[in-house]
Amino acid sequence: MTLSFMDPLLALELAYWQETSLKVLLGLAAALGLTGAVVYLYLFKFVSFMQSRLGPMEAGPYGSLQLLAEVGKWLQKEDITPSRADKLVFGIAPAVVLTSTFLIFVVIPAGPNAVIADLATGIYYVLAVSSLSVIGILMAGWASANKYALIGGLRAAGQLIAYELPMVLAVVGVVITVGSLNLQDIVAAQASGEIFGWDGIGNPFVITQFIGFMIFLIAVQAELTQTPFDMPIAESELVAGYHVEYTGIRFLVYFISEFATAVAFAAVASTLFLGGWAVPESWGISRDAMHWVGPVVISTKAVILVGVVFWVRFTFPRFREDQLQKLAWKGLIPLALANIAVTAALKVAF
Amino acid sequence: MTAVTDRQKLSYIASQAADARVNVELETEGMTLNIGPQHPATHGTLRIVAQLDGEQVIRAEPMAGYMHRGYEKLSEVRTYPQITTLVNRIDWLGSFANEVPFILAAEHLMEVEAPPRATWIRTLLFEMSRVAHMILFLGDMGVQLGAVTPVFFAFRDREFVLDQIEKATGGRFHPNFDRIGGLKDDLPKGWIESTKDSMQTVLTFCDQIEDLLLGSEIFQSRTRGIGVIPKDVAMQYGLSGANARGSGIDWDLRRDNPVGLAYPDLDWKVWTHPDGDSFSRFWVRLQETREAVKMIEQLCDGMPSGPIMAKVPRIIKVPAGEAYVATENPLGEMGYYLVSQGGLTPFRLKIRSASFNNVSIAPWLLRGVYVPDIITILGSLYFILGDIDR
Numbered sequence: 206m207t208l209s210f211m212d213p214l215l216a217l218e219l220a221y222w223q224e225t226s227l228k229v230l231l232g233l234a235a236a237l238g239l240t241g242a243v244v245y246l247y248l249f250k251f252v253s254f255m256q257s258r259l260g261p262m263e264a265g266p267y268g269s270l271q272l273l274a275e276v277g278k279w280l281q282k283e284d285i286t287p288s289r290a291d292k293l294v295f296g297i298a299p300a301v302v303l304t305s306t307f308l309i310f311v312v313i314p315a316g317p318n319a320v321i322a323d324l325a326t327g328i329y330y331v332l333a334v335s336s337l338s339v340i341g342i343l344m345a346g347w348a349s350a351n352k353y354a355l356i357g358g359l360r361a362a363g364q365l366i367a368y369e370l371p372m373v374l375a376v377v378g379v380v381i382t383v384g385s386l387n388l389q390d391i392v393a394a395q396a397s398g399e400i401f402g403w404d405g406i407g408n409p410f411v412i413t414q415f416i417g418f419m420i421f422l423i424a425v426q427a428e429l430t431q432t433p434f435d436m437p438i439a440e441s442e443l444v445a446g447y448h449v450e451y452t453g454i455r456f457l458v459y460f461i462s463e464f465a466t467a468v469a470f471a472a473v474a475s476t477l478f479l480g481g482w483a484v485p486e487s488w489g490i491s492r493d494a495m496h497w498v499g500p501v502v503i504s505t506k507a508v509i510l511v512g513v514v515f516w517v518r519f520t521f522p523r524f525r526e527d528q529l530q531k532l533a534w535k536g537l538i539p540l541a542l543a544n545i546a547v548t549a550a551l552k553v554a555f
Numbered sequence: 556m557t558a559v560t561d562r563q564k565l566s567y568i569a570s571q572a573a574d575a576r577v578n579v580e581l582e583t584e585g586m587t588l589n590i591g592p593q594h595p596a597t598h599g600t601l602r603i604v605a606q607l608d609g610e611q612v613i614r615a616e617p618m619a620g621y622m623h624r625g626y627e628k629l630s631e632v633r634t635y636p637q638i639t640t641l642v643n644r645i646d647w648l649g650s651f652a653n654e655v656p657f658i659l660a661a662e663h664l665m666e667v668e669a670p671p672r673a674t675w676i677r678t679l680l681f682e683m684s685r686v687a688h689m690i691l692f693l694g695d696m697g698v699q700l701g702a703v704t705p706v707f708f709a710f711r712d713r714e715f716v717l718d719q720i721e722k723a724t725g726g727r728f729h730p731n732f733d734r735i736g737g738l739k740d741d742l743p744k745g746w747i748e749s750t751k752d753s754m755q756t757v758l759t760f761c762d763q764i765e766d767l768l769l770g771s772e773i774f775q776s777r778t779r780g781i782g783v784i785p786k787d788v789a790m791q792y793g794l795s796g797a798n799a800r801g802s803g804i805d806w807d808l809r810r811d812n813p814v815g816l817a818y819p820d821l822d823w824k825v826w827t828h829p830d831g832d833s834f835s836r837f838w839v840r841l842q843e844t845r846e847a848v849k850m851i852e853q854l855c856d857g858m859p860s861g862p863i864m865a866k867v868p869r870i871i872k873v874p875a876g877e878a879y880v881a882t883e884n885p886l887g888e889m890g891y892y893l894v895s896q897g898g899l900t901p902f903r904l905k906i907r908s909a910s911f912n913n914v915s916i917a918p919w920l921l922r923g924v925y926v927p928d929i930i931t932i933l934g935s936l937y938f939i940l941g942d943i944d945r
Binding site: 255256257258352353356360432433435436439440441442443444519520521522523524525526527528 | 586588589594595610697698699700701702703704707708711767768771773774776777925926927928929930
């Protein structure tokens with residue numbers, strides 16, 4: 206299968222700055238587009254159906270333009286800074302959180318060449334920049350001069366640091382199996398792999414690294430501060446947690462970053478465990494075609510994984526802070542370490 | 556590199572001195588967290604002032620009174636039929652149940668007895684308001700603990716019950732249906748059958764909640780052992796209703812003192828739980844909802860025929876005297892102490908509402924718990940602000 210009419214486009218020679226700006230723009234568009242799709246699909250519709258209601262129905266067909274109306278509403282709202290807030294820090298905090306989110310998208314590959322920066326230490330970079338958001342949240346919690354925000358910020362700090370560890374340890378299993386930190390290598394290893402000599406679906410690591418996959422998903426749930434790990438927000442206790450004082454466009458930034466991070470982590474999880482943008486090599490789709498099939502494949506996988514996140518979010522009650530720490534330190538981390546040990550032993554043995 | 560200036564030396568010394576001073580003066584102090592009057596978890600305007608040490612509560616004090624509407628005083632200048640409109644709004648989720656004890660007290664003084672059909676319909680509507688009330692509690696407890704979905708199921712299924720109440724009384728929330736000597740109207744045609752159908756919905760809802768919340772390990776770990784009220788403490792604070800029964804006190808006015816209602820003719824059971832924690836209170840209320848459904852079905856099947864109004868004078872004057880009548884309302888014991896001097900209005904009406912006593916245990920209960928547990932405990936005590944402040 207080839208798409209010959211695309212060849213001139215792929216053969217286009219661009220200067221470095223042109224290429225980079227184009228990639229950044231496309232990356233931003235993809236990230237925001239997917240985020241919008243996820244918000245409409247899950248937060249507006251899927252959840253509504255779970256809760257036996259219809260969700261938005263008026264704006265556009267089946268309410269599909271509701272998100273534009275919401276964004277318009279937030280843009281019009283007054284942007285309030287509390288008089289006792291630390292104004293500079295209060296203003297910067299949302300930007301820090303949003304930056305941390307967009308930096309994750311930089312290394313997620315969506316095709317053979319469709320990646321903004323193909324870093325040799327890709328997954329290491331993802332884990333590093335994703336934890337930057339905790340600084341933004343702590344800044345917001347402290348600078349708001351609000352006790353609810355402060356408690357929320359401190360809870361977030363404790364929680365995000367605790368769940369970085371199982372997340373990193375869950376990834377190590379995959380890294381040991383592949384022998385590379387580069388996300389493209391991880392994708393290639395899964396596409397060309399085989400299960401006991403059968404290569405019908407390649408070798409997605411969700412099979413061999415199932416424990417790692419589950420730990421990663423749980424840690425993602427906690428990193429995104431979604432129920433059952435939503436103590437930093439906890440409407441029924443802390444009103445809105447660290448962003449209780451944010452209004453208008455700054456709140457919108459938190460909102461975008463929450464769901465864009467969900468998309469980013471889902472894309473990372475599908476790259477690590479579900480085969481990423483690639484389809485198994487035995488299916489015989491040419492590399493040229495993958496330039497166009499790849500983004501669709503990874504978007505689909507990511508959107509389905511975000512669905513799991515929302516499904517869990519709207520099903521369970523939330524943990525208490527001490528129970529959450531206990532789960533991380535006494536449950537997930539030992540399990541992840543055991544997973545690493547077993548993976549390493551098998552890697553050496555075979 | 557330039558040499559260190561005197562200015563830099565001085566600032567260094569000053570900073571050292573400041574550090575030393577801080578080390579001496581460094582004391583941590585508790586944080587006062589003001590939960591309410593506007594807060595998502597207090598359904599209404601309860602204010603709780605909590606002294607926190609980190610996430611732990613040292614002391615918490617509920618402050619009532621933000622919703623005081625002065626019903627006791629207002630009752631003194633209203634005629635008896637007018638007062639039911641007021642008392643409807645005390646515990647606004649189980650409105651009909653508020654009217655009954657007041658009407659019974661007035662009937663007791665007037666020595667009027669409602670005909671059997673009126674008594675049965677009263678009991679039926681009383682239990683239906685309990686079901687509507689408890690459905691909302693069961694869903695709301697999920698929201699308090701962070702599970703958003705159950706409350707939507709609760710609002711959905713409560714609507715079926717409220718529809719039935721509306722069909723019978725004309726009021727969805729505030730029926731104002733009870734009269735001294737009987738009821739305003741008889742039941743409409745076909746009501747009994749549709750009520751039985753809606754009760755099946757309620758039973759399905761109870762099963763759903765059991766799957767969604769009660770069986771959830773997170774829910775159990777959040778509620779078991781949280782907010783334990785021992786039996787003797789519950790008695791000392793005068794808890795009533797499911798809060799008392801959740802502490803193992805086998806006491807239910809419907810069984811132990813069924814004044815003027817049809818409970819003795821029904822086959823049902825009083826549920827208690829020995830643990831006294833938030834989980835047991837939730838569990839007792841869930842079982843009570845099912846019991847109430849059972850009662851409603853029996854009431855529907857065995858409804859006697861006959862008039863719905865006894866003979867009462869057109870202008871109601873209650874003879875001089877005193878009466879206290881209490882019933883087992885959805886929130887607990889609700890009683891009216893009615894003092895009449897023979898006029899058109901009561902001389903004094905003291906309202907004993909359940910939530911006021913149920914919340915009074917909060918300072919005792921909230922010592923040493925974590926912030927999330929405040930919400931769990933208050934949610935499981937289950938109060939309605941109108942019922943606290945009146």
